[in-house]
Amino acid sequence: MSTQPVPGPEVGPSVPGGDGAPARPGVSRRGLLGAGAAGVVGVGAGLVGGRQLGGPGSAVAEPAPVAGGYPFHGAHQAGIVTPAQDRLHFAAFDMVSAEREDLVSLLQDWTAAAARMTQGRDAGPFGATSGPYDAPPDDTGEALGLPPSGLTITFGFGPSLFRLAGKDRFGLAARQPAGLRRLPHFPGDNLDAERSDGDLCVQACADDPQVAVHAVRNLARIAMGRASLRWSQLGFGRTSSTSTAQATPRNLFGFKDGTMNLKAEEPGLLDDHVWVRPEGAADQWLAGGSYLVARRINMTIETWDRQPLREQERVIGRTKATGAPLSGGEEFSQPDFTLKGRGDEPLVATDAHVRLVHPDQNRGVQMLRRGYNFVDGSNGLGRMDAGLFFIAYVRDPRTHYIPVQMKIARGDGMSEYLQHTGSGLWAVPPGVQPGGYVGQSLFTG
């Protein structure tokens, strides 16, 4: 699929089907785009002419950005400090092939498809409706006519890719970073293996869920025979802003979430807390990358909703209305953990969430959170299967996630209303350069 030349004009005149059927015009996704047409035509002009497109290792110039699209190539992968989009489709994959070359070719093919789809184009060069009539289309078609919708696709490598049950599956064991180990058991964890871990992960974020779903579906299709979908999760209503241009959204507790989050506009803090600092030969390939922690956190919202406003605010340590710390001020005021009120009790309770996670209480560490709300129907007891699909990007999970989560699991008043049902940790390789593929530094140099 990926080594075939691009057919001439993708929006061409009607051509006879040649089998008695009427003319069947070929229409590609970009041909259907309206607003982005100008930029898109430029892209097309650079691609026609028999050049190979997006094949393994082929040198393809980065397409000009299209309206509503984020560049795919760069020093870091998109989807980390990109302003959080509204919708998420997160997927974990397991390798079904044991061959290293299949892993490499998969990453190459995923790279080519991701570079296309993030620009609002079909997953493959023929697209959903062109190409040989007697072959399956190389795009599934449900995003035809939809703009890029801010789609970003971010890839990660799980611990099991490097070593599984002691076995070096792909000759990568010597390059397993010391920080990339399965997360420890935290008190109260009730993890479902079918919602946890995975050799590879894909985070697709977009402002249109159909675009995010389309991306994961086409990557799963491309993986066939090499990797298989292990689990996936949809999310909506981002729970953390990652840019100062975004207002702080609310989680399903009804509280603002992410007031203290790291922001794209703070490069110094991102260097300190998000981008990996390699320690040696094993993780040199991860320079410019990060670690992605995912936790599926169910909220017992029916119980929460029966709590008095006073109790809800005490648990969080902030007001529900504005998000101001209970020690006073407005949303972005720093909490004062020393202030006391009636009965000499601290205004911000000792087990309040805002206190336990504050950098001052955690040796200065911060995370870049990028979580989403989820509702996956309801269980047989009439309760919604709902909560927060927590995603955080950190420099090192050993310093930036595990100690904080251990503290929350042991002492946070909020834990009473939470149950962690899924978990995963992945190393997120650096960004892709034109002509390269995602994770290339792991396999070369």
Place this chain on the structure above:
Amino acid sequence: MSTQPVPGPEVGPSVPGGDGAPARPGVSRRGLLGAGAAGVVGVGAGLVGGRQLGGPGSAVAEPAPVAGGYPFHGAHQAGIVTPAQDRLHFAAFDMVSAEREDLVSLLQDWTAAAARMTQGRDAGPFGATSGPYDAPPDDTGEALGLPPSGLTITFGFGPSLFRLAGKDRFGLAARQPAGLRRLPHFPGDNLDAERSDGDLCVQACADDPQVAVHAVRNLARIAMGRASLRWSQLGFGRTSSTSTAQATPRNLFGFKDGTMNLKAEEPGLLDDHVWVRPEGAADQWLAGGSYLVARRINMTIETWDRQPLREQERVIGRTKATGAPLSGGEEFSQPDFTLKGRGDEPLVATDAHVRLVHPDQNRGVQMLRRGYNFVDGSNGLGRMDAGLFFIAYVRDPRTHYIPVQMKIARGDGMSEYLQHTGSGLWAVPPGVQPGGYVGQSLFTG
């Protein structure tokens, strides 16, 4: 909750908490709205002054429409011919109380909350952050600051509300319409009881999933002790346009879906096919109402995606690119079922979906479809749990749905790629008048 007076200005000056805590400003959802502020202030002005709001049977003037909000009151319920919004949260409830008065009070309370929420307001008069500090808030808060987002809430009554295992539970058996019977078993059905049926249904549609989820969650909360959530389903990317102003969207087969759908701009056809024509005493209360058929239809998209474009188009009977019938023309051309091609085979195959569902092949019947795509993660075999949550509004399921679905289940080439996993039928009462409540005609007159 619903009989308490509205507190004075809902966005007031900071007031001391009175317990050593700092000032705790009360903020209601409407106070946080930006664009709709002008209309919203008008609404507020009409409500303050100690008037009771939205209590059972209370006479409340309909609030002025707000930006992004559809009127709640009218001859028909909103959410049927309303231009289909982008997101769905559908929920089915079972009564846990056996008392008729609990059913009536539930419908009254739901009416009051729905009238508020569809205008971008909190579910209850105090809202998420005002009201007594030692009581649970009467709104859960996650929609604070969000506009109405086109929210509509549509209610329906299932067969089991009238008669369950032969028992007349609420004194309504004599008013069970003849058309309101559990749907028959169709060939190939593989229904999950936990995704089917229910005494009551709620269809919440909005352009923001957080607003639709908020609506269902707050209605479930209000129902506590009277009715309990039986199941719920999220959907996205409407699969059928219901207005000529909307482009035809695509389903997860990648094809345009709903080209032939009934449209809001066709009142004559809506009268013929959507609005109930009462037959007698049993269904007189349903005048101005409709029937809602819901079917959770899983698509085996991995299998579909391996089919040649030719086969996909043969099964549907339309081109994937433009949606034109295979007999020629463009999307909105009428298919010609008599035209033949090579080998004297009809261009539109005898088992093509477009042929089987066409009104000309079904004694002229049409449906108003209002379905949504869904993806609920994946199963243990690496396949997405994905498909179409089919919703149709019809005048009478005996003439307008059951025969068509029986034909599809028996003879449609598409059925090979489908599995029906959920099902439900509800009678949808007429619209609510100011001061009334949803379904009132069922209990009075």
